[in-house]
Amino acid sequence: MTTTNPALWLTLQANDAPALIDYYVETFGFVVSARHGDGDTVDHAQLNWPDGIGGIMLGSHRPGNAWSRQPGTAGGYVVTADPDALYERVLKRDADVVRPLSTTDYGAREFIVRDPEGNLWSFGDYPGEPARA
Template identity: 55%
Template sequence: MTDDRTPPPQVWPTLRATDARALIRFLVDAFGLREIAVYGDGDVVEHAQLAWPEGGGIMLGSVRDDGSPWQLRPGGFGCYVVCSAPDALYRRATAAGATIIQEMNETDYGSRGFAARDPEGNLWSFGTYRGEPVA
């Protein structure tokens, strides 16, 4: 159960993509993230910020081998996203062609949600559970 002490989301997961521009379009169309900023030329995305309408968001970019210590494998990302209307989001995601890997369900800790895989292979779990209050 959550209450007023449950903090707003402020963790910004990051990921890399083989086709970052296509992934951005998918995340906007299927899951409702908002494109805030995209920097790069042509097919290469140096940095993109997508906002989740209920708070927080993600950052992503094109996969590259530039010697950076921040090397992430495309398709190796997974996260849980709090959503207040999982049934509507499920319908939106399936209509946009998301691969559902866990159908809509209720958990024993009071969450309602589902899980999907995006075209890059990343895993996305959506549910109503907002976490436990922070003392």
């Protein structure tokens, strides 16, 4: 099956979903593709990653729902073609850098940031290993 739409999404819940959406757009460069809800309640939002196919879906935390998870407990890895430029961007926005930009033992350029809700984000140029036939 060939598609141009992502088939795997990181999903998050937030105590302050509107603020987290703004943070992801301003600090990391995600692009809002959809946002549903009223006022400070976000029922569903889709943020696409501009470097390629993929993104996140998020909404306001609703304890007791079947899909409810504690905000601030997620982690994600995002592939970017230019981790150095993205690192400069997050530094200019006073992001909470957990691990500064560096080259790993396997040759990737990566850094880690904690978002305002506590989620960990690793950004780097490691695209993963190709799928085996």
